[in-house]
Amino acid sequence: MSTTYYISFALSAVVGGLSVIALGYVWSFILWLGRKSLEIFPTRYQPAEKPEDEHIQILVVGDIGRSPRMQYHALSVAKHGKKVDIVGYKETARHPDLIGNPNVTVYPLAPQPEWIAWGTLPFFLNIPSKVIQQFWTLFATLMYTAPPAQWIIIQNPPSIPTFHVALFVAWARGSKVIVDWHNYGHTILAQKSLLRPLVPFYKFYEMKLGRHLGNANLAVTDAMAKQLKAGGRFNLKNPVYTLHDRPAEIFQPIVSPAARLEFLSRLPETKNHARNIVDGNLRLIVSSTSWTADEDFGMLLDALVAYATPTSAQEDIPPILAIITGKGPQRQAYLDKIKELQDGGKLPGIRILSAWLSNRDYASLLAAADLGISLHKSSSGVDLPMKVVDMFGAGLPVAAYAGFESIGELVKEGQNGCGFETVAELTEILKRLLSLEGAEELTRLKKGAIEEGSRRWDEEWDSVVGPLIGVPNK
Numbered sequence: 001m002s003t004t005y006y007i008s009f010a011l012s013a014v015v016g017g018l019s020v021i022a023l024g025y026v027w028s029f030i031l032w033l034g035r036k037s038l039e040i041f042p043t044r045y046q047p048a049e050k051p052e053d054e055h056i057q058i059l060v061v062g063d064i065g066r067s068p069r070m071q072y073h074a075l076s077v078a079k080h081g082k083k084v085d086i087v088g089y090k091e092t093a094r095h096p097d098l099i100g101n102p103n104v105t106v107y108p109l110a111p112q113p114e115w116i117a118w119g120t121l122p123f124f125l126n127i128p129s130k131v132i133q134q135f136w137t138l139f140a141t142l143m144y145t146a147p148p149a150q151w152i153i154i155q156n157p158p159s160i161p162t163f164h165v166a167l168f169v170a171w172a173r174g175s176k177v178i179v180d181w182h183n184y185g186h187t188i189l190a191q192k193s194l195l196r197p198l199v200p201f202y203k204f205y206e207m208k209l210g211r212h213l214g215n216a217n218l219a220v221t222d223a224m225a226k227q228l229k230a231g232g233r234f235n236l237k238n239p240v241y242t243l244h245d246r247p248a249e250i251f252q253p254i255v256s257p258a259a260r261l262e263f264l265s266r267l268p269e270t271k272n273h274a275r276n277i278v279d280g281n282l283r284l285i286v287s288s289t290s291w292t293a294d295e296d297f298g299m300l301l302d303a304l305v306a307y308a309t310p311t312s313a314q315e316d317i318p319p320i321l322a323i324i325t326g327k328g329p330q331r332q333a334y335l336d337k338i339k340e341l342q343d344g345g346k347l348p349g350i351r352i353l354s355a356w357l358s359n360r361d362y363a364s365l366l367a368a369a370d371l372g373i374s375l376h377k378s379s380s381g382v383d384l385p386m387k388v389v390d391m392f393g394a395g396l397p398v399a400a401y402a403g404f405e406s407i408g409e410l411v412k413e414g415q416n417g418c419g420f421e422t423v424a425e426l427t428e429i430l431k432r433l434l435s436l437e438g439a440e441e442l443t444r445l446k447k448g449a450i451e452e453g454s455r456r457w458d459e460e461w462d463s464v465v466g467p468l469i470g471v472p473n474k
């Protein structure tokens with residue numbers, strides 16, 4: 001046998017061996033690809049054997065910690081023993097009762113990467129990047145990360161991209177949907193002058209998809225429910241129920257002056273003034289906000305400037321400590337304005353502070369204040385300020401902006417608060433209620449606030465949402 005024969009034999013053996021190994025790899029790759037493509041199909045909802053193993057999902061395309069109503073939904077579901085999966089952004093601290101609760105799991109949406117959040121790209125690239133990133137984190141979390149839910153309770157607004165993603169996921173995974181209408185996305189968008197040209201598109205999207213999305217719908221007021229129902233402006237296909245906001249258990253009135261003094265002496269923002277506040281020598285007013293365009297804090301500032309400028313020599317008005325709590329986009333602009341007014345000597349006797357407090361301290365501050373202020377303007381005319389609900393729960397009467405349709409469902413003139421539509425009216429309310437002569441009226445309003453706040457979230461939820469998603473009444 002020639003040497004050439006041995007070389008050819010050895011080569012074909014090597015090539016044959018290599019081919020077998022390569023085929024093995026190709027086969028594994030085909031198997032892997034097959035498995036991966038099967039993963040495109042998400043798991044579908046199957047009714048659980050035991051009711052306590054059913055999953056209810058709460059979806060908020062926003063900060064979970066700053067979405068009190070959605071957190072209350074989660075707490076109610078958990079209280080009734082079902083599993084609750086919260087999908088949303090994890091920015092600020094959540095309600096303390098949600099933390100460590102064995103029935104509650106959070107599936108966080110991925111925050112925007114810094115290169116998007118800081119706007120490093122040109123505008124025309126940044127906006128699509130934002131949309132794609134938000135769409136992808138929402139889609140991937142709902143479709144693959146969170147377990148399939150029996151019901152998905154969705155917060156609107158924002159409607160985009162929530163509605164189309166939720167519609168697809170609910171169809172693909174076999175979940176039923178409740179849309180909780182807090183307000184309308186298109187009316188909120190209309191407040192941003194730069195984005196106003198997009199309002200007709202947003203409105204079309206919200207109304208068309210909104211019509212089909214919810215197997216059931218919740219509205220925050222009767223006035224909104226009327227617009228949403230069949231025959232109304234939105235003409236939704238499926239039933240609409242009003243679920244009024246009600247205070248959670250954490251909001252309770254402080255009845256004893258000693259407890260009030262104790263809290264005010266502990267809170268950094270009030271500790272140097274605690275005794276004066278309790279003795280009535282300094283009046284404590286509180287407003288809470290997300291610092292968005294639907295609240296004109298300019299009105300409160302103008303009213304405080306007018307309050308601090310006596311119109312007659314006899315006028316004897318007490319000094320005010322005003323605390324504005326909350327986080328949001330317009331905060332810094334207003335803080336600059338407040339500094340300018342204070343530096344310019346326009347606010348003698350008035351101190352304005354801003355704060356972000358823990359849930360417990362926020363609730364106690366409302367209970368320890370003399371008067372709550374709501375500047376919520378309602379972009380739709382048919383939503384209501386949650387902060388006023390908190391205030392009533394804490395037994396705090398309010399002065400509330402009242403130039404919109406639904407406000408009467410919450411603030412009853414002369415019973416639990418006073419409405420205003422102009423700076424002059426707000427100034428007059430402050431002068432009247434915070435003066436010595438207004439003490440009796442303020443006490444009467446406080447009684448009304450406590451009464452209004454006495455129907456609690458649990459009662460409301462158990463009678464409206466409980467039967468809908470099939471939880472036993474406890």
Ligand SMILES: Nc1nc2c(ncn2[C@@H]2O[C@H](COP(=O)(O)OP(=O)(O)O[C@H]3O[C@H](CO)[C@@H](O)[C@H](O)[C@@H]3O)[C@@H](O)[C@H]2O)c(=O)[nH]1
Binds near residue numbers: 183
């Ligand atoms: N923990 C904490 N929470 C705060 C603080 N300050 C404000 N908040 C939270 O922020 C809320 C006020 O935020 P806004 O965004 O001003 O709410 P709103 O106008 O009163 O009502 C919102 O919710 C309603 C539905 O529940 C909507 O109908 C309405 O349109 C609006 O979105 C308060 O109710 C409270 O939960 C604080 O210092 N600490």
